Amino acid sequence: MNQNVIIENGSLSSITDHIDQQIIKRIFLVTGKNSYAASGAEKKLGTLRRNFEIIHYNDIGEIPEISKIKEGAEIFKNSDCDIVIAAGGGSVIDTAKSINIMSSHDCEAEDIVTGKKKISVKGKDLIAVPTTAGSGSESTHFAVVYSGINKYSIADEFILPEIAFIDPELTYSLDPHITAVTGIDAFSQAAESYWSVNSNKESREYSREAIKLILKNLKKCVNKPDENSRYNMCMASNLAGRAINITKTTAPHALSYAMTSHFGIPHGQAVCITLPEFLEFNYHLTDENISPGIDKNEHRNHMDELSLLLGYRNISDAKMFMKEFFDSLGLKIKLSDLGIKGTDDLKIISENINTERLNNNPRKLSKEELERILLEIY
Numbered sequence: 001m002n003q004n005v006i007i008e009n010g011s012l013s014s015i016t017d018h019i020d021q022q023i024i025k026r027i028f029l030v031t032g033k034n035s036y037a038a039s040g041a042e043k044k045l046g047t048l049r050r051n052f053e054i055i056h057y058n059d060i061g062e063i064p065e066i067s068k069i070k071e072g073a074e075i076f077k078n079s080d081c082d083i084v085i086a087a088g089g090g091s092v093i094d095t096a097k098s099i100n101i102m103s104s105h106d107c108e109a110e111d112i113v114t115g116k117k118k119i120s121v122k123g124k125d126l127i128a129v130p131t132t133a134g135s136g137s138e139s140t141h142f143a144v145v146y147s148g149i150n151k152y153s154i155a156d157e158f159i160l161p162e163i164a165f166i167d168p169e170l171t172y173s174l175d176p177h178i179t180a181v182t183g184i185d186a187f188s189q190a191a192e193s194y195w196s197v198n199s200n201k202e203s204r205e206y207s208r209e210a211i212k213l214i215l216k217n218l219k220k221c222v223n224k225p226d227e228n229s230r231y232n233m234c235m236a237s238n239l240a241g242r243a244i245n246i247t248k249t250t251a252p253h254a255l256s257y258a259m260t261s262h263f264g265i266p267h268g269q270a271v272c273i274t275l276p277e278f279l280e281f282n283y284h285l286t287d288e289n290i291s292p293g294i295d296k297n298e299h300r301n302h303m304d305e306l307s308l309l310l311g312y313r314n315i316s317d318a319k320m321f322m323k324e325f326f327d328s329l330g331l332k333i334k335l336s337d338l339g340i341k342g343t344d345d346l347k348i349i350s351e352n353i354n355t356e357r358l359n360n361n362p363r364k365l366s367k368e369e370l371e372r373i374l375l376e377i378y
Contacts, residue, residue, distance in 0.1 A: 015045065024052065029084075089135060113154060182237075186214060191275060194305075195250065197250075200246065207243045261352075289363050290363065291362050333377070
């Protein structure tokens with residue numbers, strides 16, 4: 001499905017121009033509790049209330065929880081709304097995507113989440129309005145869902161929003177830490193997409209441009225943001241989202257979910273902490289550890305390209321640069337600094353790895369190698 005992507009400062013104020021008022025009468029609006037007003041989205045979307053009836057759902061937490069998705073889907077089903085608008089970060093947009101899909105199927109939400117029931121029906125049109133620069137959820141055909149401490153991902157072309165409405169002004173209020181955590185999620189997506197088993201020419205082009213923009217703009221966005229750096233980070237986030245829409249993510253994301261669900265570590269921080277280790281790990285492929293479908297020489301060339309994007313010819317130097325880059329943004333590079341305590345906690349992480357994402361990694365990961373990597377960053 002082709003998506004209309006609009007990225008322009010101040011563009012959200014003209015959103016009504018993209019909604020057919022002859023057809024659309026009632027809007028289901030999904031937002032965060034605090035970010036909606038803080039980002040300026042509430043003010044910019046004020047024209048909606050003057051032209052349409054709004055059903056507003058904002059009971060959303062830090063992660064997309066199935067209980068909240070089911071609650072929202074029930075309200076949506078009974079609302080007689082004609083379109084969905086999601087304004088918020090990745091959790092809000094993923095929640096809205098799931099609400100839209102769940103409400104269009106006559107089955108339990110758990111059946112779709114676990115794959116027991118396939119997605120077969122398109123929901124209403126969805127407009128995604130990101131208020132952070134990092135998740136890229138506005139341009140992906142999948143959505144993350146948490147059920148307790150278990151993480152799932154649903155994927156189908158029907159999930160992709162029809163319009164991605166990206167107004168960089170909505171990110172101006174983000175504090176330095178949120179800016180860093182969300183921005184580094186986009187960086188991790190772009191890097192992982194580059195080495196994914198599903199990587200192709202198009203996805204690598206998106207990744208390349210995203211990485212270049214992030215390296216030039218994220219530190220400035222964290223320390224002394226301006227209009228240009230905020231705009232470029234929004235562009236980078238969208239490009240990284242387009243990249244993983246093709247390739248999906250790999251080992252760092254596979255390990256991150258347990259860190260978030262069990263220990264409350266923010267998603268971007270959880271992803272990036274293993275990224276330097278897997279940069280080096282995935283460089284060294286052999287006939288014994290290579291994942292199916294990967295050409296060893298072609299993969300090595302791609303990893304060399306990625307290393308050069310980071311400014312280094314040697315993969316070990318590129319790995320060290322990554323760590324220094326993360327540290328300069330105020331992010332942690334050791335698990336012990338994030339509240340992880342001893343081997344019992346490391347075992348929880350290793351035993352709850354997301355195998356679906358791990359299968360996209362170019363190098364197979366043994367239990368012993370995983371334990372070594374976790375100890376290395378502990």
